[in-house]
Amino acid sequence: RMPVELKPLVDALNDLLHRLNLASQSQRTFVGDAAHELRSPLAALKLQLQGAERDGSLVGNKQTFERIEGRLNRLIHLVQQLLTMAREDAQRSAHFEPVSLRRLCERAVGDFSTLAEARQIDLGLEFNPSRDADDAYKVSAEPAGIE
Known part of the structure; x- marks a missing residue:
């Protein structure tokens, strides 16, 4: 049996750990959902950019296109990393x-x-x-x- 004096401390610690677990789960869910929602529009934007380059409707010089494409690729890579991290966190939940x-x-x-x-x-x-x-x-x- 636990001493009466320690019960409030133990209860408070258990409550804190439970709330931290809930907050952590919410954060993982948000990161996964946000990454998933960003992935499709970024892929569509990349396809539109490539299509505009192919059909010649892209106005501007080659360097501008390459800079935009490079930044878009980095953003797509970042979103993919967020998705990977969210999946790994879900598997490794507390x-x-x-x-x-x-x-x-x-x-x-x-x-x-x-x-x-x-x-x-x-x-x-x-x-x-x-x-x-x-x-x-x-x-x-x-x-x-x-x-």
């Missing part, structure tokens, strides 16, 4: 699982203990013993993301 705050804090104290000693800082960690075998100090998170 997988939440229970993460021990106790172990996370113990690791953090261990990592900074030498630095704390050098600066004469008393760095310690106190937890009440768990009443059961299960660690009571857990939050739901993506393990690699919280560490």
Whole structure:
């Protein structure tokens, strides 16, 4: 069982992580949708530009055409990269699982203990013993993301 004092903190962390996950999913969806919506008009614009060059209706010199085509190709490439990134992110979406705050804090104290000693800082960690075998100090998170 978790101490009453820690429950609001654990609940707040779980709520924050849930909201971050929702925001991240919304962002991935937006990037994917925006890239998909841009791809077709850019392809049509490129076809019109090439058609205008072929039939001679393009007014201007060759350098202007090449500069426009180069910028259009870079934009098409950028949109393709956004689509690829959105697909990869969708496949690699966050997988939440229970993460021990106790172990996370113990690791953090261990990592900074030498630095704390050098600066004469008393760095310690106190937890009440768990009443059961299960660690009571857990939050739901993506393990690699919280560490």
